[in-house]
Amino acid sequence: MSLDALQAWLAMGGDARYVWPAWALALAVLAGCALHARRERRRVLDALRRPARRGGMEDKRDAHDPA
Amino acid sequence: MWRAIHRLGSPAIFYAVAGRLQPWCWALAIALLLAGSLWGLVWAPADYQQGDSVRILYVHVPTALLAQSVFVLLAAAGGVFLVWRIKLADMLAAAIAPFGALMTLLALVSGALWGLPTWGTWWVWDARLTSMLIQLFLYLGVIALRGAYTAAESGARASALLALVGVVNVPIIKFSVDWWQTLHQAATFSLVRPPSMPASMWLPLLVMVAGFYAFFVALALTRTRSEILRRESRTRWVRERVARTTGKAAR
Numbered sequence: 323m324s325l326d327a328l329q330a331w332l333a334m335g336g337d338a339r340y341v342w343p344a345w346a347l348a349l350a351v352l353a354g355c356a357l358h359a360r361r362e363r364r365r366v367l368d369a370l371r372r373p374a375r376r377g378g379m380e381d382k383r384d385a386h387d388p389a
Numbered sequence: 390m391w392r393a394i395h396r397l398g399s400p401a402i403f404y405a406v407a408g409r410l411q412p413w414c415w416a417l418a419i420a421l422l423l424a425g426s427l428w429g430l431v432w433a434p435a436d437y438q439q440g441d442s443v444r445i446l447y448v449h450v451p452t453a454l455l456a457q458s459v460f461v462l463l464a465a466a467g468g469v470f471l472v473w474r475i476k477l478a479d480m481l482a483a484a485i486a487p488f489g490a491l492m493t494l495l496a497l498v499s500g501a502l503w504g505l506p507t508w509g510t511w512w513v514w515d516a517r518l519t520s521m522l523i524q525l526f527l528y529l530g531v532i533a534l535r536g537a538y539t540a541a542e543s544g545a546r547a548s549a550l551l552a553l554v555g556v557v558n559v560p561i562i563k564f565s566v567d568w569w570q571t572l573h574q575a576a577t578f579s580l581v582r583p584p585s586m587p588a589s590m591w592l593p594l595l596v597m598v599a600g601f602y603a604f605f606v607a608l609a610l611t612r613t614r615s616e617i618l619r620r621e622s623r624t625r626w627v628r629e630r631v632a633r634t635t636g637k638a639a640r
Contacts (some may be wrong), residue, residue, distance in 0.1 A: 331431070335441040340506050344499040345430065348448035351491050352422070352604055356415075359611045366615045370622055370631045 398475045400617045401626045407610040414607035421600030428593035436590075445503040447594055450577060451601035453496035456524060457559050459489030459605065463531065464556035467549030477613075479545045480620060482552065483535060484612035488605065490528035497521060508572060516565035517573035520558060527555035 334341045396402050429447035436443035463486055469478040500518070501511035512518065531552050538544035566575045577584055577591065578598075584591040621627045 334444070335435055337440055337442040337506055340442050340502045341444050344445040344448055344502040345426075347498060348452060348495055349422075349426075351495055352601075355488060355491070355608055356604075359608055359615070363611060363615045366618045367631065367634075370618060370627065 398477050400477050400480070400621050401624075403477055404614055404617050404630075407614055411607060411610040411614070414603055414610060418600055418603035418607050421596055421603055425593055425597035425600045429597060432589075433593045434587075434589055439507055442503055442506045443590070445499055446577075447597045449496060449499040449503055450594055451598045452492045452499060453521070454598060455601055455605055456489060456493040456496050456521070457562060458602075459485055459492060460524065460528070460552070460556060460559055463489060463552040467552040470549050471546065471553070476620070477617075479549065480616040481609065481613050482549065483545075484616050485605075485609050486528060486532050486535075486548075488608060490525065490532060493521065493525040493528055497525065513572050515571040515573060516569040517562065517571050520562045520565050524555075524558055524562060527551070527558060531555065 332338060397406065425447065429444055433444065433447075435441045463482055466478040466482040466485075469475050470482065497518075500521075504513075505511045531548050534551055535544040535548040538547065563576075565571060566573050577586065577594065586594075618627055618631075
């Protein structure tokens with residue numbers, strides 16, 4: 323791909339300022355959702371693995387988190 | 390059939406089945422979205438009237454379709470939860486509602502970004518756009534109601550009820566372009582007639598739609614599993630399962 327062709331592609335026929343934000347936003351939202359789901363799972367598992375003082379997570383959700 | 394549904398309604402069994410399906414869904418979603426993005430952004434032709442702004446539709450159409458599908462699923466889950474008291478349906482509803490709201494927002498924003506160069510305006514109060522905005526508020530209501538009660542059960546029931554009532558808006562969105570004079574064009578895909586655009590455009594669009602739906606299924610499975618662990622944390626099967634995976638990479 324030549325530099326000119328790349329520039330022409332990035333310019334999107336003059337619509338670059340509409341096309342790229344729309345795509346960037348959509349892909350960012352998907353990536354954010356995937357990352358959030360992953361971290362949520364880690365968080366839930368970590369909470370379950372912590373030696374339970376009494377009962378399960380319900381007690382801990384409101385408890386002060388020392389970390 | 391009924392027994393199979395009942396078995397899947399058990400959180401423990403759903404957790405195991407979803408765990409096995411989930412990596413495949415994620416892989417499929419990533420593959421389809423990568424292929425669809427390349428196809429839509431690079432290989433698909435520009436429109437002879439709209440120019441390259443037509444490429445926005447490759448993200449606009451999938452998000453708009455998902456915004457409606459997720460709401461229908463939300464209402465179905467709400468109905469199952471209210472009538473049969475199946476907890477899993479409520480866990481699914483809790484897991485998917487925020488994603489539906491995000492898809493609605495994305496559909497509105499990408500639509501505005503497409504309308505600006507094409508219609509010359511980013512917003513008009515026409516039937517399709519307005520009903521979609523109402524959809525966003527309905528999503529926000531469904532999400533907010535869940536947290537509005539001190540008793541989680543009451544919040545879940547109120548949220549399910551609003552989803553059931555709010556689902557009337559979905560056919561209004563769907564048929565708004567036929568019932569009223571609107572600026573928005575009619576549906577691209579139909580089961581009864583071939584698409585009105587060339588294959589070089591609707592094929593990448595179909596790949597993107599499939600990619601977004603695969604992503605949704607993967608996300609719903611993953612988040613519902615987290616929700617199951619959270620709510621069933623006192624049950625024996627969760628404790629045993631966590632004890633087994635401790636130290637190893639969590640699956």
